[in-house]
Amino acid sequence: MTKYSGFYDLPTAWNQMFWGIIIGMVYATTYYSSLVDPYFKYAANVEGALVPNPGSLLILTVLLSVTVHLLLRRERVRKGGSHPTSGWALGLAIGGMTSMVLIFRFLQNEESIFSARLLLTIAAIAIVTPRCEAMITAHQGFMMLNGKKWGAVFRSTTWRIGLLVMIPYSMHNSLGWVFIGSMMMVIDPRIEDWVWASIPKPARRRLRRIWASNEREKRAGKSLAEEE
Numbered sequence: 469m470t471k472y473s474g475f476y477d478l479p480t481a482w483n484q485m486f487w488g489i490i491i492g493m494v495y496a497t498t499y500y501s502s503l504v505d506p507y508f509k510y511a512a513n514v515e516g517a518l519v520p521n522p523g524s525l526l527i528l529t530v531l532l533s534v535t536v537h538l539l540l541r542r543e544r545v546r547k548g549g550s551h552p553t554s555g556w557a558l559g560l561a562i563g564g565m566t567s568m569v570l571i572f573r574f575l576q577n578e579e580s581i582f583s584a585r586l587l588l589t590i591a592a593i594a595i596v597t598p599r600c601e602a603m604i605t606a607h608q609g610f611m612m613l614n615g616k617k618w619g620a621v622f623r624s625t626t627w628r629i630g631l632l633v634m635i636p637y638s639m640h641n642s643l644g645w646v647f648i649g650s651m652m653m654v655i656d657p658r659i660e661d662w663v664w665a666s667i668p669k670p671a672r673r674r675l676r677r678i679w680a681s682n683e684r685e686k687r688a689g690k691s692l693a694e695e696e
Contacts, residue, residue: 476666477550481557487539488561495532495562496569499632502528504570507636508577529628532562533608533621540609541617551609552662559605563598570597574639585642592638592645600631600648603655610662 502524509517536558539545545554570593578586604627611620631648638644667675 477548484558485561488558492562492565496566533625551613553666555609556606559602563601567597
């Protein structure tokens with residue numbers, strides 16, 4: 469997003485971040501109370517603990533995907549074709565709020581705050597959760613931009629189910645973060661294409677000229693340095 473700063477609809481992206489903070493808080497607290505907390509109680513063999521309800525997982529992810537769909541089909545988003553960049557900002561805010569709630573609850577339930585496992589888990593939650601949600605929402609926006617509206621809802625719901633299942637598992641078993649990180653590395657190169665699709669064609673031409681000019685200046689500076 470920083471690479472293309474000034475060439476996409478930044479005000480709309482900030483507006484989506486505002487909505488993402490509000491939605492993310494509701495989403496995160498519901499996620500923790502209905503899925504994460506029951507999972508940890510079940511994993512710890514707490515008396516009376518039950519397996520988290522898969523129906524709650526499905527309902528939560530479908531509701532979020534539909535909400536994202538409604539936000540990304542607003543007139544101000546469609547007018548500029550900024551679905552992927554707006555989706556990235558929206559997902560980043562939702563994921564950021566989710567990571568904050570998870571970290572807070574995780575610290576509440578830990579007896580020691582000075583352990584390698586604790587620091588690793590907090591760092592992983594803080595880095596992985598916002599970026600993964602941003603990836604999912606940006607891809608949903610990219611699919612909407614290409615006319616695949618309800619297919620985008622279905623696919624993003626599927627990815628969110630996988631993410632919400634893996635996060636509490638990874639908090640319990642650190643090897644889960646390796647799997648999530650591997651998936652992020654596979655998807656990461658595609659993000660630039662999604663963001664590029666949000667940039668209007670006139671802005672793309674200007675951006676290419678700027679990049680070409682910067683590249684010529686670098687080459688000229690390098691040649692002068694070699695001559696000296």
